[in-house]
Amino acid sequence: MSNYIFGIDLGTGNIKIYSSADDSILSEKNMVAVVKKDTLLAYGDAAFEMFEKAPANIRVSHPLNNGVIADINDMQSVLRNFIAELTEGRNSGPDFYVAVPTDVTEVEKRAFYDLIKDANVKARRIMMVEKSIADGLGLDIDVKNSQGILIVDVGYETTEISVLSLGGIVLSRLIKVGGRKFDETIRSVIRKEFGLMIGEKTAEQLKIHLADTESQKVESVVYGRDIVTGLPVERSIPSDMIDVALEEAASVIVDNIKLILERTPPELGADIYRHGIFLTGGSAQLVHLDEQIVRGTNLKVNRAVDSQNSVALGLARVIKDPGFHSLAYSLADMSEE
Numbered sequence: 627m628s629n630y631i632f633g634i635d636l637g638t639g640n641i642k643i644y645s646s647a648d649d650s651i652l653s654e655k656n657m658v659a660v661v662k663k664d665t666l667l668a669y670g671d672a673a674f675e676m677f678e679k680a681p682a683n684i685r686v687s688h689p690l691n692n693g694v695i696a697d698i699n700d701m702q703s704v705l706r707n708f709i710a711e712l713t714e715g716r717n718s719g720p721d722f723y724v725a726v727p728t729d730v731t732e733v734e735k736r737a738f739y740d741l742i743k744d745a746n747v748k749a750r751r752i753m754m755v756e757k758s759i760a761d762g763l764g765l766d767i768d769v770k771n772s773q774g775i776l777i778v779d780v781g782y783e784t785t786e787i788s789v790l791s792l793g794g795i796v797l798s799r800l801i802k803v804g805g806r807k808f809d810e811t812i813r814s815v816i817r818k819e820f821g822l823m824i825g826e827k828t829a830e831q832l833k834i835h836l837a838d839t840e841s842q843k844v845e846s847v848v849y850g851r852d853i854v855t856g857l858p859v860e861r862s863i864p865s866d867m868i869d870v871a872l873e874e875a876a877s878v879i880v881d882n883i884k885l886i887l888e889r890t891p892p893e894l895g896a897d898i899y900r901h902g903i904f905l906t907g908g909s910a911q912l913v914h915l916d917e918q919i920v921r922g923t924n925l926k927v928n929r930a931v932d933s934q935n936s937v938a939l940g941l942a943r944v945i946k947d948p949g950f951h952s953l954a955y956s957l958a959d960m961s962e963e
């Protein structure tokens with residue numbers, strides 16, 4: 627019997643859903659736009675469109691904060707709507723494989739399970755997969771048989787640094803730094819140096835295009851509001867000024883990688899030395915981040931090709947390959963109360 631199976635990566639910035647029906651990944655902003663307290667106006671990319679542009683009576687927000695569920699109702703409506711889209715109303719009790727961070731409390735982990743169970747998506751079975759394990763598979767690493775794999779997933783609000791060995795997690799640390807922090811850093815530099823207020827979306831676009839502007843040796847042009855006159859203006863921003871600030875913001879990631887390396891048993895450290903560090907998550911693409919990690923650790927860095935989707939790609943492998951089924955586990959047996 628053919629049935630829907632979904633792989634869910636609930637990111638703080640983007641929700642990614644792998645669907646076995648057509649073997650594809652849906653990726654949209656993990657956001658809602660709500661009016662009158664609880665009437666859903668838009669979700670996903672459509673909600674993001676309204677972000678920083680909506681009037682005060684429309685709340686546009688992220689249901690997840692720092693990697694954990696902040697607003698369960700919002701998160702459930704995002705999930706329910708996307709699942710309805712993907713099943714086109716023919717929902718016959720799908721299975722869900724959900725990626726969860728390792729370095730969170732049992733209660734926070736269980737919240738991911740409860741979320742899906744109570745989201746009105748007719749979940750038949752809910753399986754959990756540790757996010758870093760899924761990342762490893764998404765990077766095409768045979769996590770079950772490999773020893774000493776260091777994975778750094780730099781996302782939107784979080785960075786997860788994990789050491790894997792033989793299908794298990796030896797060490798894992800979740801820190802509250804990611805793309806959002808980089809955007810904030812850009813905003814504050816521009817405010818300080820140019821007296822210009824820019825929005826989060828503008829800062830993110832500047833950041834994403836930094837690699838191009840640098841290679842073309844041109845300055846980034848941004849639009850914002852002049853702090854003194856209050857008027858909308860355009861300014862050219864030299865990229866080296868942004869680079870310095872971003873390096874400073876990313877240094878906490880390098881420091882935490884070093885901390886994990888210091889705690890890694892020496893035999894595994896030797897394996898990590900041979901393989902290099904695996905860098906993934908959407909923010910792995912941040913210009914110069916890989917070089918900064920190389921400089922800070924003296925290790926080789928392998929950057930994922932499709933970094934934003936690596937968790938979802940890994941969940942797809944768990945779903946499709948019976949050899950990886952054992953990497954998923956169920957929380958259903960734990961006490962329901």
Ligand SMILES: Nc1ncnc2c1ncn2[C@@H]1O[C@H](COP(=O)(O)OP(=O)(O)OP(=O)(O)O)[C@@H](O)[C@H]1O
Nearest residue numbers: 637638639640781782783784805907908909911912
């Ligand atoms: N080319 C790029 N350069 C720099 N950053 C980028 C680029 N492309 C995407 N990003 C950043 O990647 C981040 C989103 O990555 P991702 O989807 O992996 O995060 P997430 O899974 O939602 O967050 P988290 O894992 O922290 O919960 C955003 O901050 C985005 O700006």
Ligand SMILES: [Mg+2]
Nearest residue numbers: 637638781907
């Ligand atoms: Mg993520």
